[in-house]
Amino acid sequence: MGHSVLTSSFVLTFKHTPFHTHTIPSMASLQLTPLSTRTDLFLPAIRVFRCRKQPLSVRCSAGESSSSSSSVGSDFDAKVFRHNLTRSDNYNRKGFGHKKETLELMNQEYTSDIIKTLKENNYEYTWGNVTVKLAEAYGFCWGVERAVQIAYEARKQFPDEKIWITNEIIHNPTVNKRLEDMEVKDIPIEDGEKQFDVVDKGDVVILPAFGAAVNEMLTLSNKQVQIVDTTCPWVSKVWNSVEKHKKGDYTSIIHGKYSHEETVATASFAGKYVIVKNMDEATYVCDYILGGELNGSSSTKEAFLEKFKFAVSKGFDPDKDLVKAGVANQTTMLKGETEEIGKLLERTMMQKFGVENINQHFISFNTICDATQERQDAMYKLVDEKLDLMLVVGGWNSSNTSHLQEIAEERGIPSYWIDSEQRIGPGNRIAYKLMHGELVEKENWLPKGPVTIGVTSGASTPDKVVEDALLRVFEIKSEEALQLA
Numbered sequence: 468m469g470h471s472v473l474t475s476s477f478v479l480t481f482k483h484t485p486f487h488t489h490t491i492p493s494m495a496s497l498q499l500t501p502l503s504t505r506t507d508l509f510l511p512a513i514r515v516f517r518c519r520k521q522p523l524s525v526r527c528s529a530g531e532s533s534s535s536s537s538s539v540g541s542d543f544d545a546k547v548f549r550h551n552l553t554r555s556d557n558y559n560r561k562g563f564g565h566k567k568e569t570l571e572l573m574n575q576e577y578t579s580d581i582i583k584t585l586k587e588n589n590y591e592y593t594w595g596n597v598t599v600k601l602a603e604a605y606g607f608c609w610g611v612e613r614a615v616q617i618a619y620e621a622r623k624q625f626p627d628e629k630i631w632i633t634n635e636i637i638h639n640p641t642v643n644k645r646l647e648d649m650e651v652k653d654i655p656i657e658d659g660e661k662q663f664d665v666v667d668k669g670d671v672v673i674l675p676a677f678g679a680a681v682n683e684m685l686t687l688s689n690k691q692v693q694i695v696d697t698t699c700p701w702v703s704k705v706w707n708s709v710e711k712h713k714k715g716d717y718t719s720i721i722h723g724k725y726s727h728e729e730t731v732a733t734a735s736f737a738g739k740y741v742i743v744k745n746m747d748e749a750t751y752v753c754d755y756i757l758g759g760e761l762n763g764s765s766s767t768k769e770a771f772l773e774k775f776k777f778a779v780s781k782g783f784d785p786d787k788d789l790v791k792a793g794v795a796n797q798t799t800m801l802k803g804e805t806e807e808i809g810k811l812l813e814r815t816m817m818q819k820f821g822v823e824n825i826n827q828h829f830i831s832f833n834t835i836c837d838a839t840q841e842r843q844d845a846m847y848k849l850v851d852e853k854l855d856l857m858l859v860v861g862g863w864n865s866s867n868t869s870h871l872q873e874i875a876e877e878r879g880i881p882s883y884w885i886d887s888e889q890r891i892g893p894g895n896r897i898a899y900k901l902m903h904g905e906l907v908e909k910e911n912w913l914p915k916g917p918v919t920i921g922v923t924s925g926a927s928t929p930d931k932v933v934e935d936a937l938l939r940v941f942e943i944k945s946e947e948a949l950q951l952a
Contacts, residue, residue, distance in 0.1 A: 545681045545736050546710045560696040562617050563624040577929035602923035604845035608838030610699035611637050611927050614676035621695045622649045625671050632673040634728045637927035638862035677728040678702045680735035701798050701836040706736045708832040712793040713738035722805045723797030725778040730797045739788045742778035749808040753815040756789050791828050798836035799867035846871050850878045854921040857882035860933045861925025868925030873902040888935035895943050
């Protein structure tokens, strides 16, 4: 069944192939509140909710029967283990020969006629009095598409087996719900520990696009399950970098979020490490290295360890472990910030140990994901255009999407980050997130009259989700046109 959107000049009809087992509520089922004709629509009511962020600490627990395999010792060689695992009979990372049919199914479920129209018209098109400008790089990256496609293949290859997944395949609620409908089950968590004792020999376990910590891989290998590894190759590239740091006795300065699944996995392959979320935290570390001579932001060893208590390796000693350092990153972080952190650390080591000794104290490899970089570059280009507002679509726990929102906010453009079309309405209302996690509700977010909207989406967001959001926008503007007629 198609959606029809009435504008002041014509009727738009979009037809979609329905989801097989998962349907988003149709537009006809929505009850929209008529728009007011008041003249104070540009004085919206805003409510802000502070989302309290709790440190996420998930440990691997395989039950008593395999508790010895749920942790690794200091002499454990993660690189050798991963090398051997990827060559074992119970491991697959290339799919099972069903690529064509699974991609066809994904195209039916996730593609969009609206996005197709935008791409065919130089990324800009006008429907009624709504002009949409689409970022030239947006949405599903190849690593995400690959991960989802391999997960689809796993269900086709193993139609009757139990299939588990160690974390969300990607950070998008629509795709995760689809896998849930396909009976791909999450590993349960109790008291912050993953309960791998539910997994039996012969079960299938999917490792998500973000990868999995090495102790989880070890547990699953010992259980003799079928491992389907959808880890993005760019994430694996970062793992290789921190393994090189470890081999050379360099501490890894990881630019990322310490509770993010990808960073947890990366840290598990590192030796000594510190995770810094942003430039401010990196500056603190560098100031400590220089004994407070950078900007004076750091203080004592005890204060350092308290500040990074969730973000350093076990037994970390900043007095001993910051003599040699290398930079790595969570692939979804801001490219420019990662580069600036690398330059800052390099300058710090030059100042501390001398330019002639830099190679003995600093090491760096390019681990910035091409897809993340392309989406950020396209966003910078888009916000330079004349826009009334931005619509950023992506999972609310998506790191790469948060940075797209950040770019718009820093330019002072009204920007609304939503994870699905259900955040829009009833009426001209929207619930959205800001880049730092605050949840905001806003009335009359769409201005009256002609409007130009910039649109982008995170690397885990299907085009269909963006289309559903735009259909809501068209409905609101249609209601406005009817009232003015």
